[in-house]
Amino acid sequence: MNGVEAQVIPLHAPGRDKPGADTTDTSRGRSADDARRVDAPVVAFPGAAPNVEEAADLPATVGRLLEFLHQRLTGDYTVDEFGFDPELTEVLLLPALRVLYRKWFRVDTSGVEHLPLDGGGLVVCNHSGVLPLDSVMTAVAVHDEHPRHRYLRMLGADLLFRIPFAGALARKSGQTLACHPDAERLLRAGELVGVWPEGFKGVGKPFSSRYKLQRFGRGGFVSAALRTETPIIPCAIVGAEEIYPKIGDIRPLARLLGLPYFPVTPFFPLLGPLGMIPLPTKWHIEFGPPIRTDELDPAQAEEDPMLVFNLTDQVRESIQQMLYRRLAQRRNIFH
Known part of the structure; x- marks a missing residue:
């Protein structure tokens, strides 16, 4: 990069919105977040939003991509304190x-009105699918379906950040380590934060246990929401359980590779790389009504373990009931 580094902007640098601030750009009728992205390159892609499809043609797309590559080479771009690169996310990752999201899993999303228009919020989701595709699909749902196209700042396991290429890419896409300090800092900065408290127990559970929520740990996400007085939004994801039906686990190989499990599916490892293609199941992502925490004393997060336990159980039960309801309405896994 010729020794040039990207600029690092703090979460609350001048010009960046703070929680609760008015984010409406009245002169153009859109959010300030959208206004800040107006000069970012946009790539046309199948299934894009109508305004992108209609406005972008091939020469313009190529020109924007070349401009993006030039900025990468010169270091003329910004990242925040966590390494999040919104321009790279918009131009390369989201398309x-x-x-x-739109062609393979054909995701239907509902309950977006329960996500806060601005300010912090903690989105808590069920986890499944052997590979955590459900997390990135939820991030696309939040960005594309939210009226202000907000980013979901996901909390990931430490294993992700130990993988050389995947860890760096995760940072650039806005993810950070699932720990209390990072979660609380993002929430206080007014970000939407996504957490999957089942962890590997959820994403790696056998097919026979599909849609049965695993234990939610010790409720660390509830403590973070209480201390920052941000709402908790339960989120239920139907469809991800069947993309890789896990029927076995080669544990000695998993230990050798340092993995929490080494899955066996009807197609993997029997078919090799072809077995890694996910089944094109039909997905539905539903955001439930928020659970408010601003009416509670933040000090109770430390002093009252039963409050944390009860809130954790309330969130878990909300997600489980949404899953049961959606499953009852589903005709089969592909429709």
């Missing part, structure tokens, strides 16, 4: 993920 690729939208192909899965």
